[in-house]
Amino acid sequence: MLTIENVSKRFRSGNFGVRDLSLEVKSGVIGLLGPNGAGKTTLMQMIATITRPTSGRILFRGVDVVKWPNELRKRLGYLPQDFGVYDNLTAREFLCYFAALKGVRSKTRVSEMLESVNLHGVADRAVGGFSGGMKQRLGIAQALINDPDLVIVDEPTAGLDPEERVRFRNVLSEIGFGKLVILSTHIVSDVESIATEIAVMKEGRLLSLTTPEEMLRTCAGNVWEAVVTSEQFEQLRTSLKISGAVRKPDGVHLRFVGPAAALAARPAEPELEDAFLYLMNFAAA
């Protein structure tokens, strides 16, 4: 469905946002993971035809969208990072506006979308008074209003409380079969339950594109648990790649990735958070 061939984005400063990245994905939910500054947003902006790559090709269903962006725009839903709203419009007016820009004529569709994101009760209220979560749900509603084949959502859960994050995840997972959803985040738990594939980026490059199960396998045997004293913890925290630490009466319960350290550590069952940390720090090795 979506093919990216040797795409690079170089800024005028000379820095690369994305560097020689290639991938091919079909339908499903693709989680795009990476630390801040990894190039996730730049990649998504290029796919969403907001900015052009410096080199390389992006093909959607065989059509080069860099040359023919409108072919994708007709089938695209996009929710950018830090999405804002027009405070003085009502939720219905806001959706009608984007529906018109996307060529959607049906008023029923607007009502359906408001219902699907659970905003039908406040459809005629000004969106300026909405909470962050409600605004994000309105954002996803505008992204889905044209029943797109490709949905791009960039850091959609940033700033949301845990309940809203779960609700947002559920909305994304219900988008439907046969569509491609690309969800970028640096929070692993956002994608672990809904992603069919996970792409990991670092410094503009693609480190891996694999299923969550395969990603877990890459770090099998490299995840450890140990109980250490507070003093030991202070010494170890800079030398180990720690994915979790909980203070308990018997000491600090550590969870870390990498080669076994010279301390009494026992192997642990890998989780996606561990796998991500492992890829970030030991992938090259």
Add this chain to the structure above:
Amino acid sequence: MGSFARIGAIVGADFRIRFRRVSTVVIFLLLGAMAYAWIPAPASGRALIQINGHRALNTSGAVGLGTASIGMIFVGLFGFYVISNAIRRDIATRCGSVAASTPMRSFEYLLGKFIGNLAFLVTFLAGFMLSSMAMLLVRGEGAFQPLVFIEQYLLLTPAAIVFVSAAAVLFESIPWLAGKFGDVVYFFLWAAVTGLVVGNEASHGRTSWARCFDFTGFGFMIEQMQQMLHTDSVAIGSSPFDPTKAPIFFPGLTMTRGWILPRLASVCFPLLFLPLALLFFHRFDPVRTRRTAEKSSRNWIGQVQSLGKPLSRRMVSLLGKRTDFDSLGSAIWSDAILTFTLSPLSLLAWLVVTIAALIAPLRDLLPIVFAVLAIVLADVATRDARSGTMNSLCAISRLRENYVWWKLGSICLLSLLFCAVTILRTIPAGGFALLGLLGGIFFVAAIATALGIATSNSKTFIVVFLSFWYLVVNDRGAHALWDFAGFYGRAQVSTVTGYLLLSVVAICFAQIFYRTRLSRN
């Protein structure tokens, strides 16, 4: 669904967004007040139009012309600053990025924004026209002729509306004109265009092509009034008249054959701004939008800023060493020198102004110093709200309570730095001249503080002050009232006292506004 639906959606959304703002409601309430003030009762000793000391009777033609010309000034000057935020709003909310990812074409977007601007300004002027008509019913002299009244608006204002609407789209599409620099450029563009057509008509239309650029309608109005009244001495606005002279019947302007093409051309020419805007339009590409452009050094302002950074850092670090950061005074000092850190261009401006002040005649230099100062000061009281650091600053106890004093102090300090040499050179002229200059500096600082805190928008102060400055400079000391800083040595005790009182009112307003906002939060 085609282009028309998309353009219609953009226009509709813009219209709703603008007309649901509290500020728009305030503007429309002010329109009624303005009409009341501009059309005085004859018994008050003032007239809307005064010709060679004669009062023009309040007929439909005279009141229509008078109010249309005033409305056109408001649209031409202030209208730009009110509407030139439509694309910027889409960048800030990221709604523009979403729009750019739809099949919407760039020309549809720009045309939608242009028509949205047009719709707002037409509604604004229609509101002003209706409230003026209502005043005509109250204070009119003679038969009420609505068509004659409307004709005055149709003859004068369409070109100004189209010009401002298209210029706003063009300025917002060009990254280096989309900010404060563009606001200043527009002011001088407007003043230059007005000067060109007025100068041309004052010389009896020697340059015929200049009439095609009569966006303000002033040229047409001056020529018509010269033809009808055989005089150049006409005052529009609430002006005093000589009650011993008989009132004049002024029928209003009518279109003449020679003006049909120039008036049409002045409506159509600004439309050329739109294809030009399309050439520059970034379509919300983050690499091309201003946010990124500001960080890069590709435009000349950015290049100057980049070149000046090492110098400003060095200077700021030298100045910063002398602060202890515990008192309000040191906070004022830090905020003042932060201006130079944020904008090395302001440091360059300070150097140029200081060197020029050593050699140039004071009378010529002072207006320029104040114009530069206004541009530098405009950011100081607005930057905290715009950058989202207000809450952090309000967490610091002495700043939370003394925010207005802090900003006023910082602005005063910057003003004194900019005017240091001019102040020293004014001392030999006597204590009163020095007092006038210091009073003027304080007035500018107080207004910059009040408007900055109230609106969080630097362009409010820029447009208000530059408009005032334009009047002062054009008056050239003819009236003591306008000589607020003693530019022309005409300031009197009443002038200095008046501006000091205004400054105090502005500071009180800023305090009340800030305290109210603080208590709400």
